[in-house]
Amino acid sequence: MDKKIPNGAEVIIQSLIREGVEYVFGYPGGAAIPLFDALVDHPQIKLVLVRHEQGATHMADGYARATGKPGVVLVTSGPGATNTVTGILTAQMDSSPIIVLCGQTISPMLGKDAFQEADVTGITYPVVKHSFLVKSANELPRVMKETFHIATTGRPGPVLLDLPKDVTSSPCTAPFVDSVDLPGYEIPGVPEQASLAKAAECLSRSRRPVLMVGHGAVIAGAGKAITQLAEKLQAPVVTTLLGKGAVSEDHALHLGMVGMHGTAYANKAVMNCDLIFAIGSRWDDRIVGKLAEFCPTATRMHLDIDPAEFGKIIQPDVCMTGDARRGIEALLPQVEKLDTAEWVKQCGAWRKQYPLRYGKQGGLKAQHVLEEMDRIARGKAIVTTDVGQHQMWAAQFCRSTFNRSWISSGGAGTMGFGFPAAIGAQLGCPDKPVWAVVGDGGFQMTLCELATAALQKTPVKILIINNNYLGMVRQWQELFFDNRYSGVDMVGNPDFVKLAEAYGVKAFRIRRPGDVRRVLKQAAEYNDGPCLIDAEVVKEDNVFPMVPAGAGFKDMLIERPKQKMAKPTGST
Amino acid sequence: MNMPSHTISVLVRNKPGVLVRVALVFARRGYNIDSLVVSPVLDSEFSRMTITCTGDPSTLDQIIKQLFKLIDVVRAIDHTGQSVIEKEIALIKVRCPAESRTGILQIAEHFRGTTVDFGHESLILQIAGGSDKIDHVLGLLQPFGIVDLVRTGKILMARGADKT
Numbered sequence: 180m181d182k183k184i185p186n187g188a189e190v191i192i193q194s195l196i197r198e199g200v201e202y203v204f205g206y207p208g209g210a211a212i213p214l215f216d217a218l219v220d221h222p223q224i225k226l227v228l229v230r231h232e233q234g235a236t237h238m239a240d241g242y243a244r245a246t247g248k249p250g251v252v253l254v255t256s257g258p259g260a261t262n263t264v265t266g267i268l269t270a271q272m273d274s275s276p277i278i279v280l281c282g283q284t285i286s287p288m289l290g291k292d293a294f295q296e297a298d299v300t301g302i303t304y305p306v307v308k309h310s311f312l313v314k315s316a317n318e319l320p321r322v323m324k325e326t327f328h329i330a331t332t333g334r335p336g337p338v339l340l341d342l343p344k345d346v347t348s349s350p351c352t353a354p355f356v357d358s359v360d361l362p363g364y365e366i367p368g369v370p371e372q373a374s375l376a377k378a379a380e381c382l383s384r385s386r387r388p389v390l391m392v393g394h395g396a397v398i399a400g401a402g403k404a405i406t407q408l409a410e411k412l413q414a415p416v417v418t419t420l421l422g423k424g425a426v427s428e429d430h431a432l433h434l435g436m437v438g439m440h441g442t443a444y445a446n447k448a449v450m451n452c453d454l455i456f457a458i459g460s461r462w463d464d465r466i467v468g469k470l471a472e473f474c475p476t477a478t479r480m481h482l483d484i485d486p487a488e489f490g491k492i493i494q495p496d497v498c499m500t501g502d503a504r505r506g507i508e509a510l511l512p513q514v515e516k517l518d519t520a521e522w523v524k525q526c527g528a529w530r531k532q533y534p535l536r537y538g539k540q541g542g543l544k545a546q547h548v549l550e551e552m553d554r555i556a557r558g559k560a561i562v563t564t565d566v567g568q569h570q571m572w573a574a575q576f577c578r579s580t581f582n583r584s585w586i587s588s589g590g591a592g593t594m595g596f597g598f599p600a601a602i603g604a605q606l607g608c609p610d611k612p613v614w615a616v617v618g619d620g621g622f623q624m625t626l627c628e629l630a631t632a633a634l635q636k637t638p639v640k641i642l643i644i645n646n647n648y649l650g651m652v653r654q655w656q657e658l659f660f661d662n663r664y665s666g667v668d669m670v671g672n673p674d675f676v677k678l679a680e681a682y683g684v685k686a687f688r689i690r691r692p693g694d695v696r697r698v699l700k701q702a703a704e705y706n707d708g709p710c711l712i713d714a715e716v717v718k719e720d721n722v723f724p725m726v727p728a729g730a731g732f733k734d735m736l737i738e739r740p741k742q743k744m745a746k747p748t749g750s751t
Numbered sequence: 752m753n754m755p756s757h758t759i760s761v762l763v764r765n766k767p768g769v770l771v772r773v774a775l776v777f778a779r780r781g782y783n784i785d786s787l788v789v790s791p792v793l794d795s796e797f798s799r800m801t802i803t804c805t806g807d808p809s810t811l812d813q814i815i816k817q818l819f820k821l822i823d824v825v826r827a828i829d830h831t832g833q834s835v836i837e838k839e840i841a842l843i844k845v846r847c848p849a850e851s852r853t854g855i856l857q858i859a860e861h862f863r864g865t866t867v868d869f870g871h872e873s874l875i876l877q878i879a880g881g882s883d884k885i886d887h888v889l890g891l892l893q894p895f896g897i898v899d900l901v902r903t904g905k906i907l908m909a910r911g912a913d914k915t
Contacts, residue, residue: 300768305775309822312767329822363764363825487816 187316188213188347190355191280192221194323197355200251202227202242202606204235208255210282210295213347215253227606227635230627232259234599236266237625239277241600244586245561246607247398249276249330256282257295260341261302265593267337268306272590273421274394276335278326285345286314300341308336313343316351325359333366334485335398367484369509370501378456378497379513381478385454387522388414391437391466394421394589395459395483401504402426402582405458408507413519415526417445419460421589424579429557434526435535435578438466440571443533443724443737448526449474450732456480459503462492463590464749465728472731482506533724533737535575542717543692545569545644549576551695552614552642555703560612561586561604565597565621567651569644571722573616592751595624598641602628605637612640612703619645619672629682632709640702641711643675646718654721659744675713685710754805756785757831758907759815760915761800764823765791773800773824776817782806786904797825799915801906803882828914830907835915837907841885842867843876846896858891873898 185193191214195203204227207215218226229235232254239250254260260281270277284293300312309329311322322340330338382388390409396402402425409416409432416426417437426433435442437449449455455477460466462481467473473493481488481495482503489498499506537546549572556562562577563586564570570587579585586604588596601615622643632639653667679686685705687698689712702712725736729749763769770789777784786803811829818827845855852874859866859876862884868875878888882905889897909915 301771304768304771305779310768361822364822485820487813487820491813 184350184352186213186217186348187319187342187351188217189220190316190319190351191323191342191347192217192224194320194355195224195251196221198323198327199248200224203251203253204229204238204242204603205253206232206235206255206259208257208259208282208295210256210284210344211253211259212282213344214280214282214342227631229599229631231625232262233266233595234625234628234631236263236277236279237269237593237596237599238603238606238628238631240266240270240275240596241563241586241603242607243270243275243277243603244600245583245604247400247583248607249278249327250603252277252279254279254281255295256284256299257297259295260299261297264303264306267303267339269588269591269593269596270337271306271308273588274335274398275337276330277337278330279337279339281339281341282347283341283343286343287345289343299339303339306337307339310339310341312341313346316346316349317353319346319351320353320355321360324356325361328359328361329364333364334395367486367501369505370482370499374497374499375506375510375513378480378499378510381454381480381497382412382456382514382517385478386518387451387453388412388517388519389448389452389455390414390416391449391455391457391460392416392418392422392425393458393460394419396422396425396503397459397582399459399484399503399505400582401458401507404504404507404511406430408511408514411511412514412517413523414517415448415523417441417448419463419466419589420574420587421585422460423574423585424582427580428578429580432523434530436574438463439468439726439728440575440722440724442535442575443735444526444529446724446726446732446735447529447533451525452477454478454480456482457495458482458507459484461488464492465751467492468726468749469729469731472733537720543689543695543715545572545646545714545716545720546576547692548642548644548689548695548699548714548716549573549616551699552616553577555699556612556614560584560614561601561608563587563597563601563604563613563615565617566592566594567618567621567649568646568654568720568722569616569618569650571651572644577616594621596621598622598639599625599628601639601641602632602635602637605639606635612638614640614642616642616644618650619643619647619669619675620649623672626678629679629684629709633683636708638706639709641709643711643713644716645672645675645713646716646720647672648718650720651722653719655747657719657721658740659727659746661743675711679711684708687712689714755808756803756805757808757811757829758837758905759802759804759827759829760907761802761818761827762792762825763798763800764825765796765798766823769798769821769823770800772821773818776814776821777802777804780806780810780814782810782814786902788904788906790906801904803905826914830909830915833909833913835907835909837881837905838879839882839885839903839905840877840879841888841900841902843878843889843892843897844873844899845876845892846872846898847874851895855892855895858888862888864888
């Protein structure tokens, strides 16, 4: 072979360089060896060697969410590739641009049950934005260009490449390309003026408007425009779980998170508004609750880059197809200040009447730990979370003040996401502190990445809200299933401090409320690699407010109900 | 429960896997595909899928949008209720003892069918036309004993300037 002709693997790595990729999160295997071999010649791409492929996907996802740039995963065929499926689903549900390069058996052996063969293209069809099974090395320059284009534009999402070893090993004579050939792919930009005019007209009639800000606003960087819109209209703002950070939660018009565990005042505002304007949100079932009771009389306006979201859950009165930032910027000059003084006052009254609160007595409370963490981290740090009670408490008590400062698995609700996502976020944003708020359950699903964090010396702060329970399921069993606890007791948990030390990771423990501030400060100041804080909180505590799954907002529980509750009708 | 029938045409890139991606959109939402015809269009880079399906109409709008979201789908149009030309071909194998041959052939002639195979025990009729016409012929042939049936599935084309 002529040495000047690069092979497929070399072209893939060169494409990554051309796209500005800094990190590849990977784990090798037989079918991926040519790709790992090509990495040796290009040290400008740093390989982050993970301990499990799922961790690689969450790291790439965390990197992507923190920076807005695509995260790249490199794994081998068969089990290496199937281990990425959870991470791909997580990225797909939350519109995160990750690119998953999977080695594959040589193409003549496809479909013949070769060693470590899995039909990973087939397995992942339902959870990718797009995928390519590459059959010839000469397709690679175009496929790589299209992969990055598809993953990062429009509504972002995961793209998977299935790369047979003979393709990555054989010479590629095709040149790099700068254009794509995708006749079925359109990227919405500014919404049509007719839809904006209709939106402006609806707004002009509103006296009790609410802006509901979702992840699309974060992705589009629409926060500044939305803040201007809220101020100009004098309209209160609520966010979804993933919309946190687009508009600073310190803003006077911000009412916090809406939905199942949203603030009571945000939910009251949505219940009583005469107009709700969803900006880059897909009306998730944990927001809407009982469909028939969700803002039945309010005008519903919806701005989204994905027109398939219009009418999927909620039938809007006004649909605007486009990028959240460009849409709001185009709408801004078309609206006037509204007469909302009464309404803003009312929302403020609800805020005073139903503040977020928790019992300060009776042991160490998760909310106390998170409130103190927020005091240290607010305005500076990126917070990632896992999934469960700690996630909801963090969403309530950590006030996200800047874009891309809140990273959480929303749609998929993937336990094990928070810690590896924090590693990715830290690599992408080395100048910002990164806190991973995790539970004792979820952390154990991906804790093997302690080795990765230690090796990379990423100064991630892992804050374990440790109640020795799968707390959210336990909460449901307590409230709705007569205290019949089943499969929630985390008996057998390790000593997390000793565990961290076994990986050479600095660790702290918090047992008493009096220790919280001092220990968290110590952890915040520790920057010589990762550290872990095991906060041993009270075992049985519940997240309130809570709108039971499938119920309407009027059935919101502000505190623990005295009477027995019926089983929820909603799915989750 | 009786669900209405819809006909959708989908213009796709001629790429491996595109059929699976399209089928998954239907399957996940509980839509039953009754017939599916895939064939190349003039430009060999693209293919046309003509899909007849039954299901809840409110879900159909979502299915069309989800189809359009697929990168390899160029357009997806629901032709239900639109003025279109619809055709289908059926091959029908009918039992044909001497005493029933005349009756069978009269039906074939009336519906402009052709006899494409003639044996001692059975013959094969080819019938082309709208799907309802074929359904009707099948009803008429039923008493003679239908041995086997193959239908191509419906194809359609929009009239005039309308796109298919």
